Amino acid sequence: MRKGQYRFVAGFLLVPVALYLIFVIWPYIQTFGYSLTDWKGQSQTFSFVGLDNYKALFQDDVFLEAIWHNIQFLIFIPVITILLALFFAFMLNAGGRSRAGGVQGVAGSKIYKIVYFFPQVLSLAILAVLFNAVYRSDGGGLLNGALIKIGLVDADNPVEWLNEPNVVLWALMVAVIWQGVGFYLVLFSAAMQSIPRDIYEAALIDGANRNQSFFRITLPLLWDTVQTAWVYLGIVAMDMFVLVSSMTQNMGAYGGGPDHHSDVMSTVMMRNFLYYGKSGYACAMGVVMLLLTLVLSVVTLRATRRERIEF
Amino acid sequence: MTALKETAPAPAEGPVAKVPVRRGDRRGEGVVLNVFSHGFLALWALLIVLPLLWLVLSSFKTDAQIGGSAFGWPHSWSFDVFHRAWSKGIGDYFLNTVIVLVFSVPLTMLFGSMAAYVLARYRFWGNRLLYYFFVAGAMFPVFLALVPLFFMVKRLDMLNTYQGLILVYVAYSMPFTVFFMHAFFRTLPTAVFEAAILDGASHTRTFFQVMLPMAKPGLISVGIFNTLGQWNQFILPTVLMQPQSGSDPERYVLTQGLIQLQQQQGYASDLPVLFAGVTIAMIPMLVVYLSFQRQVQAGLTSATLK
Numbered sequence: 292m293r294k295g296q297y298r299f300v301a302g303f304l305l306v307p308v309a310l311y312l313i314f315v316i317w318p319y320i321q322t323f324g325y326s327l328t329d330w331k332g333q334s335q336t337f338s339f340v341g342l343d344n345y346k347a348l349f350q351d352d353v354f355l356e357a358i359w360h361n362i363q364f365l366i367f368i369p370v371i372t373i374l375l376a377l378f379f380a381f382m383l384n385a386g387g388r389s390r391a392g393g394v395q396g397v398a399g400s401k402i403y404k405i406v407y408f409f410p411q412v413l414s415l416a417i418l419a420v421l422f423n424a425v426y427r428s429d430g431g432g433l434l435n436g437a438l439i440k441i442g443l444v445d446a447d448n449p450v451e452w453l454n455e456p457n458v459v460l461w462a463l464m465v466a467v468i469w470q471g472v473g474f475y476l477v478l479f480s481a482a483m484q485s486i487p488r489d490i491y492e493a494a495l496i497d498g499a500n501r502n503q504s505f506f507r508i509t510l511p512l513l514w515d516t517v518q519t520a521w522v523y524l525g526i527v528a529m530d531m532f533v534l535v536s537s538m539t540q541n542m543g544a545y546g547g548g549p550d551h552h553s554d555v556m557s558t559v560m561m562r563n564f565l566y567y568g569k570s571g572y573a574c575a576m577g578v579v580m581l582l583l584t585l586v587l588s589v590v591t592l593r594a595t596r597r598e599r600i601e602f
Numbered sequence: 603m604t605a606l607k608e609t610a611p612a613p614a615e616g617p618v619a620k621v622p623v624r625r626g627d628r629r630g631e632g633v634v635l636n637v638f639s640h641g642f643l644a645l646w647a648l649l650i651v652l653p654l655l656w657l658v659l660s661s662f663k664t665d666a667q668i669g670g671s672a673f674g675w676p677h678s679w680s681f682d683v684f685h686r687a688w689s690k691g692i693g694d695y696f697l698n699t700v701i702v703l704v705f706s707v708p709l710t711m712l713f714g715s716m717a718a719y720v721l722a723r724y725r726f727w728g729n730r731l732l733y734y735f736f737v738a739g740a741m742f743p744v745f746l747a748l749v750p751l752f753f754m755v756k757r758l759d760m761l762n763t764y765q766g767l768i769l770v771y772v773a774y775s776m777p778f779t780v781f782f783m784h785a786f787f788r789t790l791p792t793a794v795f796e797a798a799i800l801d802g803a804s805h806t807r808t809f810f811q812v813m814l815p816m817a818k819p820g821l822i823s824v825g826i827f828n829t830l831g832q833w834n835q836f837i838l839p840t841v842l843m844q845p846q847s848g849s850d851p852e853r854y855v856l857t858q859g860l861i862q863l864q865q866q867q868g869y870a871s872d873l874p875v876l877f878a879g880v881t882i883a884m885i886p887m888l889v890v891y892l893s894f895q896r897q898v899q900a901g902l903t904s905a906t907l908k
Contacts, residue, residue, distance in 0.1 A: 299805040300720050304732070307717035307776060314751065314773035315739050321750035379646060382639035405892075406647045408899055409654075412891045413884065414834035416857035420864050420880050421657050424873075429669065433656055436672025473650070478903045529743065533836045537861045557745055565841070570749050577746040584743050 326575040332568030344575035354576065357547075357554040358583070363460060364467075364528035364555070365587065369521050372468050376475035376520070377513075379407070381505060383476070384483050404480065407473030415533035422466040423538055426452035453539055456552040463534050463553065467527060475520050482516040483509060518595045525587050529580065532557035543567075556580050654884075661687075661877035668873045687878035694852070695859030696882070701764055702855060703832055706771040710828050711821060713772060714779030715787075719809055721780070722787035723795070733784065740777035744837060752841050762846050762853055767839060771832050779824055786820035787813065823901035826894060830902070833887075836861070856883050 326344055330337035348354055383400045410418070425433040428451040435452075438444035452462040486509065494504045510517075532545075535558045540548025544566040547554035556576060564573035660668055661683055662676035688696075721733045751770070752761075760766025790813060798808040814821075836857040843853055854862060860883060863876050891898055 296724065296805065297726065300724050300726055302806075303716040303720045303809075307713040307780070308732070310713065310769060310773040311736065311739070311776045314754065314770050315747065315776070316735075318747035318750035318754055319739075319742060322746050325749060379643065382643055403643050403647060404899070405895055406650055408895075409888075409891060410650060411902065412830055412887050412898065414836065414857045414860075414887075416834075416836055416860045417880050417883055420860055420876060421653060423864065424657055424660065424877070425653055427672075430671050431669045433653060433672045440673070469649070472646070474902065477899050481903060526743075530745075532745075533857075533861075537864065560745055561748075561840075564749055564752075570753075574749050577743075577749065580743050581746045584741075588741070 322574045322577050325571050326578050328571045330571035330574075332570065337571065340571075344572050345579075347572065348575055348579065353547075353551050353554060354556070354559050356551055357556045357559045360460060360553065361529055361531070361555050361583075364464065364531060365525055367464055368467055368471075368528045369524035371464070372471045372475055372524055373517060373520055375468065375472045376479055377510075377517075379403075379472065379476045380479040380483060381509070383480055404473075404477055408477050409473065410470040411474040413470070416537070418466055418470055419534055419537040422462075422469075422534075423453075426462055426538075428452065428454065453553075454549050456549055459539060459549065459553045463531070463538065466534060466538075467531075471524065471527070475524075478520060479513060479516060482513050486512050514595070518591070521595065522588060522591050525591060526584070529584055529587065530557055531555045532561065536561070556583075657877055658881050658884075661874050661881050663874060665873055668877075683874045683878045684882060686872075687875045687882060690872075690875055690879075691854075691859055691863060692856075692879040692882055695854050695856045698764075698853050698859075699833060699856040702767050702771065703829065705764075706768045706775075706832055707825060707829050709768065710772045710775040710779055710832075711825055714776055714824070715783050715814060715817065715821065716809070717776070718780045718783035719787050719813060722784045723813075733780075736777055736780040738777070739774075740781065744774065748837070748841055755842055762843050762850055764853065767842055767855075770838055770842060771835070774838065775828050775832065779828065782824050782827075783817065783820055786817050790816050822897055826890075826898055826901045829890075830887075830898070 327339055327341060328337040329340045329343070383403060427433075427435065429449055430436050430439055430446060432449070432452075435444060435449040439446045439449065444450060450458070453459050490508055490512075491504055494508055499507065532555070535547060535553055535555050536545040539546035539553045542548050542551055542554065543562055545558045545562045547558050547562070557580070560573050560576040560580070563569045563576065656672070659676065662679055663674075664677065667674065667677070717736065721729055721736075755761050755766050755770065758766065760769070794812060794816065795808060798812045799805075803811070834857060835855075839855045839858050843855065843858065845852055860876075860879055863879055867873060867876060
């Protein structure tokens with residue numbers, strides 16, 4: 292390669308690499324260092340304390356409980372979202388009437404997809420305001436109002452969806468699932484449409500019925516997509532910061548209530564960082580979150596690994 | 603045996619001739635499934651649309667009405683509440699978000715494409731390494747970086763400034779942008795590139811006048827993805843866009859502002875303003891989504907699949 296080319300390459304890379312190093316990579320690396328210090332708030336001085344922050348972390352009941360909540364999200368959010376998305380994708384693609392030359396999905400499947408996908412483009416902040424209104428703890432909330440109307444809930448004693456220790460996690464999950472199903476439906480639907488027709492024809496000749504062809508053909512061929520969906524939903528479940536911090540009762544700051552029953556790792560971390568000013572401790576939490584994310588990705592990819600089918 | 607046409611969700615050009623023999627015998631099942639599936643599909647569509655409509659409708663109600671019952675029509679259809687919401691902060695939040703995105707999205711696309719292009723089309727020492735270095739950033743949770751990032755931006759004296767947030771947005775959008783555009787530039791034909799060079803165009807000129815225009819479909823997808831992502835970003839502005847002193851003005855972005863408004867509800871109850879704010883925030887999303895519906899869906903889903 293000529294010299295001019297090197298200059299060109301270097302010139303093009305300079306700004307992007309510099310920005311990326313300064314704002315992304317360097318902070319990532321620094322976190323590890325800071326997590327070994329007792330750095331507090333805005334102070335300029337701090338000392339090295341070894342693994343003390345990590346030791347404290349594993350005796351911090353709030354953080355341990357938060358991990359447990361993340362794990363519950365990790366199990367239920369992907370399972371429910373994927374099942375619903377698969378179900379609706381199947382309904383959209385296979386539920387239609389015969390037309391000459393094959394099915395294009397049910398009538399109006401395009402409109403369904405447009406509607407279902409829409410929540411995905413809304414910000415989590417909008418989602419939080421919407422579901423706060425839906426979950427209002429009196430007859431003015433959409434959910435309580437509807438349940439009172441059909442007589443399932445006593446009008447004088449409505450459910451405090453976001454204030455019941457046993458309900459709050461589920462209330463949050465419903466919001467996430469409400470937003471996510473449409474996205475994964477479109478994802479699965481695109482994957483279903485790329486499955487070649489002759490495979491179904493072959494199954495048909497062999498006498499497979501609708502369910503068999505779904506479970507024996509569609510699902511195995513969708514497996515890669517399901518796996519990807521699982522990883523992405525896993526990342527969502529590890530985060531949850533926006534919804535928890537803005538929908539649940541504040542435990543000082545950044546939600547987590549009632550009595551830490553909805554705290555997740557991200558809210559505990561942000562509270563320690565910006566509210567209590569324990570920067571070093573918050574960094575240790577960041578590192579734990581990274582480790583758990585990596586473990587999660589490896590486990591998911593391992594557990595769901597199958598032979599890849601090319602078509 | 604099911605009529606094949608109903609099970610195969612494949613494009614229409616398949617061999618039709620084999621199918622129609624049995625057309626009649628499974629019709630009944632098809633109809634049942636059809637009704638069944640339409641039932642579920644319509645139900646879910648209602649579950650999506652009704653809460654959103656209800657929220658928009660609620661912004662026309664009075665505070666007392668909102669607290670009273672979930673159902674019931676607004677007493678009057680005054681658009682005054684949108685005015686109030688706009689002047690009570692939503693206008694500023696909206697403007698702040700637009701100011702940030704007007705710079706951050708084009709810069710993201712420019713720098714992302716430049717890095718991706720060089721990595722995809724030129725051979726040099728460390729190329730692969732640099733590529734993985736960029737892409738690896740997508741794997742780490744942003745929370746890992748938050749604390750040092752805050753102090754980094756503080757040291758640069760850019761807390762609560764537009765330029766600070768713009769630079770951070772650009773940096774955090776790099777992994778995905780580089781990854782996607784890298785894949786895209788690889789698929790472009792070499793012949794055009796060679797022709798341009800032979801005609802005496804410099805490398806820089808070839809990029810801006812030949813290669814970048816050819817990458818337009820990719821740029822649109824990634825651009826939409828980045829616009830949505832940065833528009834909806836909440837965690838980064840929460841950390842970086844807090845007033846630093848009493849005289850430092852608020853420069854909240856829309857997401858932050860909405861949450862702020864919601865949290866103020868505890869003190870000054872004005873829910874219609876909050877709902878009107880959400881409605882205002884939803885409108886541009888709805889417009890963009892409906893006009894670029896295909897690209898948005900394709901852009902967001904392909905982002906996941908790659």
